[in-house]
Structure formats: C-alpha cells, structure tokens
Amino acid sequence: MTPVRFVVALILGALPEVVGSDAVLVYPLHYRHRHRPPAGPQFPYRLPTPQRPQRETPSPRAHAPHPQPAPGAQRPLALHAQHAPQTPPGDCPAGGPWVNVTDFGAPCLRWADVPPLLERLPPADWAPLRGQRHNFCRSPDGAGRPWCFYRNARGRGDWGRCDCGHGAGPASPVLRLAGGSSEHEGRVEVYHAGQWGTVCDDQWDDADAEVVCRQLGLRYGKQAPASPFGESAGPIWLDEVSCSGRETSLLQCSRPPWGRHDCSHREDVGVACAPRGEGHRPSLGFPIRLVDGENEREGRVEVFLKGQWGTICDDGWTDRNAAVTCRQLGYRGPARARAMAYFGEGRGPIHMDNVACTGSERALADCLKQEIGRHNCRHSEDAGVICDYFGKKAPGTGDKAPVPSACGLRPLHHRQKRIVGGKNSLRGGWPWQVSLRLRSPRGDGRLLCGATLLSSCWVLTAAHCFKRYGNSSRNYAVRVGDYHTLVPEEFEEEIGVQQIVIHGAYRPDSSDHDIALVRLQGPDGQCARLSSHVLPACLPLWRERPQKTASNCYITGWGDTGRAYARTLQQAAVPLLPRRRCEERYPGRFTGRMLCAGSLRGHSRVDSCQGDSGGPLVCERPGASWAVYGVTSWGYGCGAKGSPGVYTKVSAFVPWIKGITKL
Structure with missing residues (x-):
C-alpha cells in the first residue's frame, strides 16, 4: 500500500478493511415462496469497541415456519428485509423490521465492505460499525434516522437514509422472481403494503430488466415474456416503469404511483438474469431501446446520453443502421429502417443525426460521424427499426396465423400501450381502418377520406367524399392495411374501385343521409387480403341506440x-x-x-x-x-x-x- 492510500484509508476509517486479513462471511440472498414474507434471520446487536473487530460467529438463523412449495416448483429469488429482536437507541423500533435497503431502494453494503473512497462523508461517526459483517441500517450516534452505505450508479461508495417502516412490511419494496425454472428468471414481483404484486409491461425494456437483476445481486438481465412463469393472483403494483439502466433499485426509476395501471396479468413482466460471476457482457457504448412498436422487436430508436433518453434523426438512416441497432439489441434476423416518425414522435432531445453504419459494426456508437446533439431535425423525423423482418407477404398468402372469421376483432391491441400523452395508434390496432384516395398510376394518390372495411369487398364511407371529384369509380382507389401514409407497409394494399353507391336521399347541399358504399375490385370475397392487420368491423343492429x-x-x-x-x-x-x-x-x-x-x-x-x-x-x-x-x-x-x-x-x-x- 502506498503511503498516500494508507493515510486516506486511515482518515476514512477503513484501515481494518485495507490491512486486515479476516475471512469474509458472505450472507447469501434467501429464497422465499410466493406467500407473505416470513421473518428473516435473527441477529443479536452489540456495539463493538472501536478497536479492530474480532472474528464473530453469527447466531443460528431462526426461520419462521412457512408452507413448502409444490414438488418441482422453483423457489422465487427475493431480496428482502431482515428482522432483529433488540433495538439500540436511534435504530429501528423494537419488534419492527430491520431493513437493509435505503429509502429509495438501494441495497446496503455490509459495514465490513465499505470502500475506502466515498462520494460523500457520512452523517455521523461510524467507527463502532467498522468491520461488521451485516448490512442493516444503523444510527451510530443514536440520534438521527438510521442509514447505511450503498454503491451508487458510478460504482462509488455513498450513503442514504433508511425508513424503518412502522407498519407490517419493509420500508423499501422487496423484489423477487417467481415461477421460473431457476432462481435467475421469473415473473417480477414487488412487495408493497403487505402484498406481493406484479409489474405491467408498458414501456418495459432491457434497461428495466438490468436494474431488476442488479438489485437482486445478479450479473445482467434481459426482459423475457412472463407467460411461461404463470399469472399472479395478487395486485399489479407498478406500470410504465422507465429506467435508464444505471439505477441500483427499481424504485429509483420513473414510474406512476403504486397501484395505478391499466393492465391485466397477461401483461406481467418477466426477466432472465445471469448469475453473478457467470457470463460476460461487453461494453457496447450507450444504452439503446425501441419504443412504441407493435412488439419488442420494433419501435422508435432511443439512446441514453447525457443522463436522458433521446431520439435519432432519420437523415441518412438506412437498413445498415437498422442492422447494427438490432444486432446490439440481440436480434440476428433481417432488419429494416423506418423513417419520418413511423412509430410516433418522441420527446426530449434529438441526440444524433447523420448516423452512418456500414452494417458490420457491433454497436451504434461505432457509427457516429458528428457531434452528439448536433442536428437540423424535428421529432417528425425520428428514426425507427423493425428487427427480425421477414418481408412482405406474397399476394394471397395472408398471415401465417389463421385469420379470424368473425367481425370486429382486434388481434393486436393487447400489446405495449399507447404513446404516453399522445394520440398515435399502434400498427394493426384498428384493422378495419382504410383510406379513400385519388387514383394514381404510381400508387401515391392524394388522401381524400377515411373509410371502414365491412368485408373483403365492401367499404363504408361518407357520401360527401365524392362531391368534388364525382362518383366515377375510375377516379378512386382504396388503401387497406396502412399505418404510416408515406411508408410502404408489410400488409398494405391499394385496390381499385369497382362501384360507388351513394344513398339515394343524399343531397350535396345537405348533411343528411351522408353515407356511401364502395365495392372493391376483385371476385366476391377475395378483394382485400384479410390478415391480422386487415379485418372488417361489425355492423350495429337496426335502430340500435x-x-x-x-x-x-x-x-x-x-x-x-x-x-x-x-x-x-x-x-x-x-x-x-x-x-x-x-x-x-x-x-x-x-x-x-x-x-x-x-x-x-x-x-x-x-x-x-x-x-x-x-x-x-x-x-x-x-x-x-x-x-x-x-x-x-x-x-x-x-x-x-x-x-x-x-x-x-x-x-x-x-x-x-x-x-x-x-x-
């Protein structure tokens, strides 16, 4: 040890940690079943003398009885609070739960593992706690609120206050993975107000999964569908969680209040983590995510820079850029670029412009050609991608999935939710929406009116849509399966008009009887290709109110x-x-x-x-x-x-x- 380091360590009270050679006793994470969290291990508490700590043997761990899991069921991995029977002055009340997380959810470090260099000086003399091999919150001087050390997002030691939680549960939410085949994967559940509950998948991505795994003490994480892990019977506690990926606790991430959601348990999130010490995740520059897509493989590309999520301008945005983006996210199939805010306009800064990938780069950070934040764009030019893209369906083949035979069904509306605060729909969410357009030999005719698909061959619209250009069928075409008007879509099709039927009582100088029917070109029942993105709406009953x-x-x-x-x-x-x-x-x-x-x-x-x-x-x-x-x-x-x-x-x-x- 250099003299300088020795002096710094001595000043910060870490000398025993630096020069000591005591064996380190590791307290592992404990596994619990999906019932009320049982009492944790009981530890006597004694303030040690300021001298170098003696080796201590922890008292036997006494567990409260709890039901055994079903045979073959995996115990969920949980991060939970500890309990102690005695309470020194200034610590948590007698009979209350010991806590080992700060009031914003960061896991406490063991007092023996406090690094010699700290971000801030702690609030009181903590010399009596040096070398202690537990990580319970303490108030060394018996005065203020208990606190503990934790490791912040920069990896440096810091400290935070703890809330002893004067109720029947831990002060900060405990976390567990339930229903998985191993302790490293499962449905994400948090403990709040005396109950285990789930997290909804709105806005959920790999950055959120990373934080969950970090809080559980595991290496890294990736989002996983929760369906293999079963549905919870408890409440849905969290929704629209948005982490940067650098937080130490899920509670540090942006989110609405507890219990506020618009989800069902079909939208519970799951994660798959790697055990600590296994695997290696190479640095790939800044975090990226896909937002507001139809599924997790597509969306607006957002990058995390300067502490904030932002978008990429579509200047020069090509399939090569999309390929690198998808590769960084772990997808290996074909990738397609989407421009002009195809997945809706983002918020916040536009971080990047004129991205130029060759297609062979490992990460988007390798493709930057100009300064971060420099651009001449608006959010109407936000770039997006579709990963694992397998091309447009050949005519007549339709979807791989069977097409529903009933009307009025929305197969794709149980997905990631709407753009928060916006009005953009989701692609395929309204499969009967079609558009009436002026016919053009290039297929880019002007949009005139909206319309509703009633069957493969019939469309419902307003009679006044034909006032300006007449009712000759040669003037019009109908586009089905459209979402973004300037981008050719996988399910998009433009079909000629065979017949226009305007209600006989309609008069151009009146708004009454404003209704018309359009017959598409093609054999009966085979005009528009029905798919998950192209389906008819139902008609109401006659005189239904x-x-x-x-x-x-x-x-x-x-x-x-x-x-x-x-x-x-x-x-x-x-x-x-x-x-x-x-x-x-x-x-x-x-x-x-x-x-x-x-x-x-x-x-x-x-x-x-x-x-x-x-x-x-x-x-x-x-x-x-x-x-x-x-x-x-x-x-x-x-x-x-x-x-x-x-x-x-x-x-x-x-x-x-x-x-x-x-x-």
Whole structure:
C-alpha cells in the first residue's frame, strides 16, 4: 500500500478493511415462496469497541415456519428485509423490521465492505460499525434516522437514509422472481403494503430488466415474456416503469404511483438474469431501446446520453443502421429502417443525426460521424427499426396465423400501450381502418377520406367524399392495411374501385343521409387480403341506440391534427353525447339519422377534422367485438369549443347496407 492510500484509508476509517486479513462471511440472498414474507434471520446487536473487530460467529438463523412449495416448483429469488429482536437507541423500533435497503431502494453494503473512497462523508461517526459483517441500517450516534452505505450508479461508495417502516412490511419494496425454472428468471414481483404484486409491461425494456437483476445481486438481465412463469393472483403494483439502466433499485426509476395501471396479468413482466460471476457482457457504448412498436422487436430508436433518453434523426438512416441497432439489441434476423416518425414522435432531445453504419459494426456508437446533439431535425423525423423482418407477404398468402372469421376483432391491441400523452395508434390496432384516395398510376394518390372495411369487398364511407371529384369509380382507389401514409407497409394494399353507391336521399347541399358504399375490385370475397392487420368491423343492429348498448368509443384517421395532416394513424377516445347537445348547437340541421359525439371541455377537446371525413366511429360491445356506429360527417370547425362532431348514425341505415352488400 502506498503511503498516500494508507493515510486516506486511515482518515476514512477503513484501515481494518485495507490491512486486515479476516475471512469474509458472505450472507447469501434467501429464497422465499410466493406467500407473505416470513421473518428473516435473527441477529443479536452489540456495539463493538472501536478497536479492530474480532472474528464473530453469527447466531443460528431462526426461520419462521412457512408452507413448502409444490414438488418441482422453483423457489422465487427475493431480496428482502431482515428482522432483529433488540433495538439500540436511534435504530429501528423494537419488534419492527430491520431493513437493509435505503429509502429509495438501494441495497446496503455490509459495514465490513465499505470502500475506502466515498462520494460523500457520512452523517455521523461510524467507527463502532467498522468491520461488521451485516448490512442493516444503523444510527451510530443514536440520534438521527438510521442509514447505511450503498454503491451508487458510478460504482462509488455513498450513503442514504433508511425508513424503518412502522407498519407490517419493509420500508423499501422487496423484489423477487417467481415461477421460473431457476432462481435467475421469473415473473417480477414487488412487495408493497403487505402484498406481493406484479409489474405491467408498458414501456418495459432491457434497461428495466438490468436494474431488476442488479438489485437482486445478479450479473445482467434481459426482459423475457412472463407467460411461461404463470399469472399472479395478487395486485399489479407498478406500470410504465422507465429506467435508464444505471439505477441500483427499481424504485429509483420513473414510474406512476403504486397501484395505478391499466393492465391485466397477461401483461406481467418477466426477466432472465445471469448469475453473478457467470457470463460476460461487453461494453457496447450507450444504452439503446425501441419504443412504441407493435412488439419488442420494433419501435422508435432511443439512446441514453447525457443522463436522458433521446431520439435519432432519420437523415441518412438506412437498413445498415437498422442492422447494427438490432444486432446490439440481440436480434440476428433481417432488419429494416423506418423513417419520418413511423412509430410516433418522441420527446426530449434529438441526440444524433447523420448516423452512418456500414452494417458490420457491433454497436451504434461505432457509427457516429458528428457531434452528439448536433442536428437540423424535428421529432417528425425520428428514426425507427423493425428487427427480425421477414418481408412482405406474397399476394394471397395472408398471415401465417389463421385469420379470424368473425367481425370486429382486434388481434393486436393487447400489446405495449399507447404513446404516453399522445394520440398515435399502434400498427394493426384498428384493422378495419382504410383510406379513400385519388387514383394514381404510381400508387401515391392524394388522401381524400377515411373509410371502414365491412368485408373483403365492401367499404363504408361518407357520401360527401365524392362531391368534388364525382362518383366515377375510375377516379378512386382504396388503401387497406396502412399505418404510416408515406411508408410502404408489410400488409398494405391499394385496390381499385369497382362501384360507388351513394344513398339515394343524399343531397350535396345537405348533411343528411351522408353515407356511401364502395365495392372493391376483385371476385366476391377475395378483394382485400384479410390478415391480422386487415379485418372488417361489425355492423350495429337496426335502430340500435349506442348510448345505451355500447361504450369505449374511438375515432381514427389521418386528418388534420392542428399542425398538419397526420402521417401515422391517429386515435382518440370520444364520448357519445345526448342528441339535444347537437340539436341546440345546430338548430334545424341535426336529424335523427345522426350521432352527436365529442369531448369539448377545456384543453381536452377531442374531435374529428378534415381528412377524417368518412372514417369510423367505433365502439366496443359486450363480448369484446367492435362495431361501426358512426361515419364522420360534419361539424363547426375542428374541436371548437361547444361544437360537437356530427356522425352519420349507421344503425339507421343497416337495412340499406345489407340490401346492397348482401352481408
């Protein structure tokens, strides 16, 4: 030891740790079943003298009885609080739980393992605790709140206060992996308010899994589907957890309050960790993640730099960049780049621009050609990727998965949730949404109106969509399976129009009877290729009143968002309003063949707008099927205060629709 290090160690009270040769007794993590956490081992507490500590033999560990697991079941790995029968002054109350985590969830270091160099000086003289081979929180001077040392995100020693938890549980959430085939994998469960509960997978990625494994004392982690680990019967405690990957505890990550979620146990998260001392994870530069994709293999690319998640501009973004991104994330299949905020616009900084990979790099950090943070972009140019991409389906082959035969089903809506605070839909989430476009030989005709797929060959829209360009079928095409209007999609198809049927009572100078049907080109039942992304909506019953039979209503479309026409399909929840609201606002114009809908109070106004005309207003019915109750028709302005949107009431026209389509 150099003289300088010896002096620093002496000042910080770590001399016994530096020059001592005592054997280190390691207290392993304990395994518990998925019941109430039993009492931990009992340790007598004695303040040692300031001299060099003598070797101590811990008292026998006394475990409270608890039920045995089923034969062959793996005990979940848990990080839990300890208990002690006696309480010195200034420590946790007698009979209460000893804790070995700080009040923000960082695991305490054993007092014998405190590093010689500390980030900050501790609040009190801790000489009596030097060399102690436990990691329980203490108040050495018997005055302030107990505290302990922990290792911070930079790997340096630091200290934090502990909350003794005057209730029946540990102060900080304990953590365990349950239901796995080994103690290193399983469903993530946290202990809070006396109960074990799960974590929902909204916004969950490998950075969150990394923190879970670190908190459990394991090497590194990767997210894993929770379905093999079984469903929990307890509460869902956490949702939308967002870690940077450098935290020492899950509680240090951004998250909503305990118990606030919109999930089911089908969305529980699982992780797979590597045991400490096994494996090696090479440094790959800054962390990256995929956000707001249809599944974990796709999404907007975000990178963690300067303490903040940010996006990448799509200037020069190619499939080679996508290949490196996917390789860094552990995917080995083909990769495809997506530009123009295909997966929605991000928030926060734009960290990178003009990324230039050759395709052979191990990490995106190897592809940087200009300074971090330097760009000339907006979030409308955020880059994305699709990993393990296996190309567009050949005509007539459809999905590998069987296509549902019933109408109104959304096979892909049980996925990662919506963009937080945004209105972008998820790709494939509204499979009946189609668009009516001007026909172009290049397949890039102008968007005119939205529409709803009723079957493989029939589409429902508004009659006023044909006012400007007439009702000649040669002028139009219908695009199905679209999501981003400027990016060709795997399930996208543009089909010619064979016939246009406008309701006979519609008049161009009126908004009544604003409904039309479009017959697509192709043999009966074989016009549009049905798939998980292309499915028909159901029709309502004749004269059905959706205000009484339906709930959870949405409007969708690519219309004006207030700044420009949307590139990605937008969605918005919209309440159905009493008809008197529209009768009062539109005297003499609102009829019994119309629906009144919209949320028009204050800053939360929701309405359809130009470009959404003809699109669907759909509501979920009992039995989880969706029916088209409205066709976007007219209104005063877009989301103008006190001016609800008006929709053609589809239930009033069911006999007319069925008479033409034979549905």
